[in-house]
Amino acid sequence: MSLPRASRRDPAYGAETSNPSGVALTALPTTALPTAVVLDPSRPDAGRALRLTAALADVPVLRGDVGPALAWAARVGRTVPVASTAGVLEPWELLASTAAVDVGVARVLEPHLDALSILAQVPGGVDLASIGADEDSTWGVFAAEGPGVRLEAAWSTEGWQLTGTKPWCSLADSLSHALVTAWAGDGRRLFALDLRAPEVSPDPGPWVARGLPEIVSAPVRLRAARAVPVGGPGWYLERPGFAWGGIGVAACWWGGAVGLARELFASTQRRDPDQLALAHLGAVDVALSGARASLAEVSRLVDEATTEALAPGVLARRARGVVVRAVDETVKHCSHALGPGPMTVDEGYARRLADLTLYVRQHHAERDDASLGRDLVARTSAPW
Structure with a gap:
């Protein structure tokens, strides 16, 4: 089944209602809106424009199921240069263009691209294979802190392990992996984590938001979950x-x-x-x-x-x-x-x-x- 494309709009509603400003209140026609957004017209680049157009060709519309948006984000992450390798203009234009089509899909894409950019910046790289991450992985970045909760990192003979609660973890029950900050003896550090591990338990809520209802942001509880370091203490x-x-x-x-x-x-x-x-x-x-x-x-x-x-x-x-x-x-x-x-x-x-x-x-x-x-x-x- 093909993903819904940017040109597909919800059906227009019926009659206009009265409006003192004089602007018609009918919904937009079902013709396609422009999708590409140019942040800096003074820097034209044919290659950047082609990659942006290709990425937006099948951008989904978020309607209940985040699966298509996650699959699209993973595919885009494999084809569009991330911020650390080719500057920030192209990924920022992609994020803006995606949000102009569907804000929820941009909310899915942004942390995935951010994680890829962070991983590309790490001196010496990261042992992602040990946590089952590959080019099809979908990523979040969980760096929030909250009152009464704390995520601790401890080194053992089996490697780094994370224990505690991390708040505000968006889509933790739908993503495959995440970059997460935790407190270690030498300060706050960043780690890569397999969210599908049995030691990782995403909470289902509470999430009563009327905006971004699919992007559930709730705590994740970890019990000696294996993780790999991403950079040194304070690097993130x-x-x-x-x-x-x-x-x-x-x-x-x-x-x-x-x-x-x-x-x-x-x-x-x-x-x-x-x-x-x-x-x-x-x-x-x-x-x-x-x-x-x-x-x-x-x-x-x-x-x-x-x-x-x-x-x-x-x-x-x-x-x-x-x-x-x-x-x-x-x-x-x-x-x-x-x-x-x-x-x-x-x-x-x-x-x-x-x-x-x-x-x-x-x-x-x-x-x-x-x-x-x-x-x-x-x-x-x-x-x-």
């Missing part, structure tokens, strides 16, 4: 790639907002927009264009290796903050312009809105702004 958090991975998540947020904006634009093609509708569309364009410029600037700094004088954490928090504000603005203006109709009777729009609203809350709002402010003060000179 200290490497510059940690910051770039966080911006990859922001690329997903931005792509999800692009998907909403495309629906707003499509509504203006079905009925002549009034002044309010035009104002909403213009405001969305300003927000998304500013965020794209921020992502493009960071991608150039990273890919051209000109970030030595700039703290990676500052760049990442700045770019993520810009994208979050653009997402918030896009959600607000699309909701004001389109009204309640698409939220209540357009399955695709309602899911995109709910998925994106939850996903973007990985940003810690004012807490992340405060963290950025502390970093700027520590540098002793104004950055502007």
